[in-house]
Amino acid sequence: DTSTGKGEVFGKSNVVSQTAMVKGGLRFISEEQKEEARNQMREIVANNLPQTSATISFTDSYPAMVPTEGNNRLLAELNQVSLDLDQGEVIGYDPGKRGAADTSFVAEYVDCLDGLGTMGSGAHTPEETVNLNTIEDLTKRTAVLIYRLINQ
Known part of the structure; x- marks a missing residue:
């Protein structure tokens, strides 16, 4: 539900859904930390189950504000x-x-x-x-x- 930011799922626990989409946001204090998190997420997505596919994409919005x-x-x-x-x-x-x-x-x-x-x-x-x-x-x-x- 895009107006509330909430979602619900239901169904059997032993069935892989045909399609799933997840949106979220990353908070980080440096560009290095952001890239490290993204790389870890890419590794997880690349390790999807047999006969399934998964993709991930990122959109930058706010840059990091490094403590100085x-x-x-x-x-x-x-x-x-x-x-x-x-x-x-x-x-x-x-x-x-x-x-x-x-x-x-x-x-x-x-x-x-x-x-x-x-x-x-x-x-x-x-x-x-x-x-x-x-x-x-x-x-x-x-x-x-x-x-x-x-x-x-």
């Missing part, structure tokens, strides 16, 4: 702004668990941060929420960060 020292320096500056505004410590999210970011498209050319927007829960699900109470503080924090970066 420059990004860590920006994070340290953001953290200092947050502390100065009594908004608490800001720590980086585990790169292995993060998703795609618009900044990924320029990350190989310039130091970047992602995740400066509002807080919430249930990201990218029907249960996604936005905590509107976070907008003012996070906007202030980002504005002060930009001001400090411009005036260095």
Whole structure:
């Protein structure tokens, strides 16, 4: 079901379906990690059962955003702004668990941060929420960060 991203199957457990299609997404922190995952998937697909065939294809969308020292320096500056505004410590999210970011498209050319927007829960699900109470503080924090970066 393309509108919900859900599917159902039924039938006997000892029958190979005539056709099956699976779609998914890969998240990765480097192009090398992406290619390693793709190569492993290609090996699995190439090892299909006798009298069956299988293919796999990939479409690139977001490039990798490799953690860098420059990004860590920006994070340290953001953290200092947050502390100065009594908004608490800001720590980086585990790169292995993060998703795609618009900044990924320029990350190989310039130091970047992602995740400066509002807080919430249930990201990218029907249960996604936005905590509107976070907008003012996070906007202030980002504005002060930009001001400090411009005036260095």
